[in-house]
Amino acid sequence: MDLKAFEQRIESGGRLSADEALQLYRHAPTYWLGRMADGVRRRKHPDGLVTYIIDRNVNYTNVCVARCNFCAFYREVGHGEGYVLGFDEIYRKIAETRALGGEQLLLQGGHNPDLPLAWYEDLFRGVKQRFPDFKLHALSPPEVLHISRTSKLPVPEVISRLIAAGLDSVPGGGAEILVDRVRKLLNCYAKASADEWLDVMRHAHQAGLRTTATMMYGTVETDEERLQHMLRLRDLQDETGGFTAFITWSYQPEHTERGGVEATGIDYLRTLAIARLVLDNFDNLQASWVTQGGKVGQLSLAFGANDMGSVMIEENVVRAAGAVYCMDEVEIVRNAEDAGFVAKRRNMHYEILGDPFFREHQVPRTLELSTAREAGDTSVPAELVNYPARTAAGKRQRSQPPASPVA
Amino acid sequence: MINIAIADRARANEALTAAELDELASADILSLGMLADEVRRARVGDAVTFVRVIDPTEAAGATVPGEIRLAVLPATLVEAITAVEQASATAGGRRLSGFSLAAIIDRNWGDLAEVLGQLKRAGLDALTEAPLDLLTEAEAALQACQNAGLAVQCLSVQKPDAGVRTDMLMRARALAAKFPWLTTIAPLSREQSVAVPTTGYDDVRAVALARLALPSLPTVQVDWAQYGPKLAQVALTFGANDLDRVSITDDESLGRRRTSLEDVTRNITAAGFQPRERSSQA
Numbered sequence A: 001m002d003l004k005a006f007e008q009r010i011e012s013g014g015r016l017s018a019d020e021a022l023q024l025y026r027h028a029p030t031y032w033l034g035r036m037a038d039g040v041r042r043r044k045h046p047d048g049l050v051t052y053i054i055d056r057n058v059n060y061t062n063v064c065v066a067r068c069n070f071c072a073f074y075r076e077v078g079h080g081e082g083y084v085l086g087f088d089e090i091y092r093k094i095a096e097t098r099a100l101g102g103e104q105l106l107l108q109g110g111h112n113p114d115l116p117l118a119w120y121e122d123l124f125r126g127v128k129q130r131f132p133d134f135k136l137h138a139l140s141p142p143e144v145l146h147i148s149r150t151s152k153l154p155v156p157e158v159i160s161r162l163i164a165a166g167l168d169s170v171p172g173g174g175a176e177i178l179v180d181r182v183r184k185l186l187n188c189y190a191k192a193s194a195d196e197w198l199d200v201m202r203h204a205h206q207a208g209l210r211t212t213a214t215m216m217y218g219t220v221e222t223d224e225e226r227l228q229h230m231l232r233l234r235d236l237q238d239e240t241g242g243f244t245a246f247i248t249w250s251y252q253p254e255h256t257e258r259g260g261v262e263a264t265g266i267d268y269l270r271t272l273a274i275a276r277l278v279l280d281n282f283d284n285l286q287a288s289w290v291t292q293g294g295k296v297g298q299l300s301l302a303f304g305a306n307d308m309g310s311v312m313i314e315e316n317v318v319r320a321a322g323a324v325y326c327m328d329e330v331e332i333v334r335n336a337e338d339a340g341f342v343a344k345r346r347n348m349h350y351e352i353l354g355d356p357f358f359r360e361h362q363v364p365r366t367l368e369l370s371t372a373r374e375a376g377d378t379s380v381p382a383e384l385v386n387y388p389a390r391t392a393a394g395k396r397q398r399s400q401p402p403a404s405p406v407a
Numbered sequence B: 001m002i003n004i005a006i007a008d009r010a011r012a013n014e015a016l017t018a019a020e021l022d023e024l025a026s027a028d029i030l031s032l033g034m035l036a037d038e039v040r041r042a043r044v045g046d047a048v049t050f051v052r053v054i055d056p057t058e059a060a061g062a063t064v065p066g067e068i069r070l071a072v073l074p075a076t077l078v079e080a081i082t083a084v085e086q087a088s089a090t091a092g093g094r095r096l097s098g099f100s101l102a103a104i105i106d107r108n109w110g111d112l113a114e115v116l117g118q119l120k121r122a123g124l125d126a127l128t129e130a131p132l133d134l135l136t137e138a139e140a141a142l143q144a145c146q147n148a149g150l151a152v153q154c155l156s157v158q159k160p161d162a163g164v165r166t167d168m169l170m171r172a173r174a175l176a177a178k179f180p181w182l183t184t185i186a187p188l189s190r191e192q193s194v195a196v197p198t199t200g201y202d203d204v205r206a207v208a209l210a211r212l213a214l215p216s217l218p219t220v221q222v223d224w225a226q227y228g229p230k231l232a233q234v235a236l237t238f239g240a241n242d243l244d245r246v247s248i249t250d251d252e253s254l255g256r257r258r259t260s261l262e263d264v265t266r267n268i269t270a271a272g273f274q275p276r277e278r279s280s281q282a
Helices: A003-011 A018-027 A030-044 A087-099 A117-130 A141-151 A155-165 A180-185 A194-206 A223-240 A265-278 A289-302 A329-338 A382-386 A392-399 B004-011 B018-025 B029-044 B077-090 B101-107 B112-122 B138-148 B162-178 B200-213 B224-236 B260-270
Strands: A049-053 A055-059 A104-108 A135-138 A210-217 A243-250 A284-286 A307-310 A342-346 A352-354 B047-054 B067-070 B095-100 B126-131 B184-186 B219-223 B242-247 B274-277
Touching (some): A003 A030, A030 A265, A087 A104, A117 A141, A210 A223, A223 A265, A243 A289, A265 A284, A265 B224, A265 B260, A289 A307, A289 B029, A329 B200, A382 A392, B018 B029, B029 B200, B047 B260, B067 B077, B162 B200, B200 B224, B224 B260, B242 B260
Parallel strands (some): A049 A342, A055 A104, A210 A243, A243 A284, B047 B242, B067 B095, B184 B219
Antiparallel strands (some): A342 A352
C-alpha cells in the first residue's frame, strides 16, 4: 500500500473509491488514519472551532413493534413498562431545556402503533404555540415510515404535514448499516430497508429539511458493509446536499436480544477517521461521547471529529444498553478547550450561536443524564383518549379512566 | 509537530531534560503518540502484559492465575499483619501484594524498615505502589523497602496535576536510577474528580511522556479497572505495555465472550499487540 500516494490524493481533495477506502480501513496504521482525518478536518474547519449543541434527547415512547434485536430500550405493546409521554411532560422538559440554554429537542421514539399522525401533529403544534422559537429535530426515517404505513399516507405527504405542524429537521437515527443483508440479520429490515431509509431522507431534503446521518456499527456487518454504508450516504449527499453531519457509534450490547461484545475504542477512532476521509462531502462529524465516554470522545477530535454533539440532558436508549456516560456543557467545553480548540454553541444547521451558555448564566452542573421518566412512573397521559388506538391493548388502556399525568 | 532532535534523543533512549519533556507535552497529540509508540516497540516489543487481581476473600475458590491483593490498609500494624497472614494462607502460591507505601508511612507505626520487614515476614511479597506525589522522602522510603526485602510493584501518581507532571517524571527517573529493581510506572492518577475528571488528552499524554521520559523503566502500566477498556486500549498505542487489575469475575450471564479475560485479550489484540497474562510483577 502506497501511503504517500494516498496522502497526496487526500491532501489534494481526491475522492476515495470503495476499494481504496477498504484498503486504508483495514491496513493503514491508526496514527496515519488519524493524521489524514485531522488534516481534512483542519481544511474544512480552519477556524479551530469545535461546536456543540445544547438540546435534550427525549424519547416520547418506548413502545415499539419493530423488535430490532440490537435494541434494549423498546417494550412490546401492552408491556407493563411501556410508556408514552404526555404533552405536558414534554412541554416541561422543553422548559427545563431552555433554562439550560437549549433550543431544540431531539425527539425520537418507538414505533408505537397506537400513536396516529394526529398525535404528532398536535404535539408539534402545541410545542410551537408555547415555544415559538424552539426547534424540533424529530422523527428518524423509520419513524416517518412507520407513520406513513399506519396513516396510509405517502412519505412526502407525512413529511409535509409534519413540517406544517412544526417539524424543523430530521435526525439520522435508524440507519444502523444501510445494507439489507445486515438489516435482515438485525431484524430491522422491516422497519426500513436501506433504500427506504435513504428515500425518506431524500424526500426530507427535497422538502427543504436538513438532516443528519448516522451509522451504528459492530454487530454483524463486514468492513466492506461499513464502507458501503458510508458510500451510500456520500451518494445521497452528492444528490441533495441535505446532510449536515455524520455521527457514528458502536453497538451497545448489554441487555439486548443480540448480545455479543462492543467494538473497541481503537475501532471507533479508526471508523471515525475513515468516515472523515470517505465522506468528503460532509462538513461535520460528531464525537459520540455518549457511547465512547468523555475521554475517547475528546480524542475523537484528533481523529476527524469537529463537533462534540449534544449536551443531551436526557438519554434513554443507549443507557438501556449499558452506556452511562454524561457530559454537561461545562465538561464538553472543557474537553474541547483542553484539546486546543475554541468551543462554540451551534444550532442544528451548524450556525454558530455564541460562546458557552454557562459562562453567561448560572447553570447547575449535571453529572448524570436524566431519563424519560422516574422509575416506576406508569402514568398514562390524559390526552391519549383523544387519539384512536389500533391495538387491543391500546384500546383497553384508553377505555380506562386516565391516571393523573406527572405534575 | 515534534522537535526532531528531541525525538531522536528519545529514540536513542537518552535522558530527556525537563525542558524537552515540557516541549513534548505541548506537541500535537498524534505526533506525541506516534513517537511514544515507536519508542515503546523498540524498547519492549509488541507484547502487552496483564494481571488478574484477586481479592483475598475470593482467593480460596479462585483457580485462575493472578495476584492476590490487599487493597485497604488496616488501622493498626497488628491488624495489617493479621490481614497479610490470612491472605497469605489462601494465596496458593500466587503473589501477594498490598498497600500503598505512602499509606503505611502515614500510619506512623514506627521504624519504617522494621514495619515493612514485619509485613514481609507475614507473607507480603510486594507493596502495591509508591505514589510519587505523596512521598515527601521517596528515596528514604524506597531504601527502607530495599532494606526490608520488600518489592514495590510500581511508582504511581495519586492526584491528577499536569502542572507537576514533568517534575514527577524527573523524580521517577532519579529513583529508578537509584533502585534498579523498580520496573514499572503507572502514570495515570489514582484519584479522579467526578465533576472534573482528567481528559482523554491528559491521560494519553501522561502515558506517552512516561514512556519517553523513563528509558530505564520498561513497564508503563494502566489500571484496566479504573480507566476502562476504551481508554486503556487507546493508552496501549501511546506507549503503555501493561494492564493492571483485570477482574477475575466472569459474568457468565453475559456469555463467554463477555468475560474479563476475553475482553482484555480482545482489546489488546485489536490494538495490534500480543496479549500475555502474567502472574508476577510486570
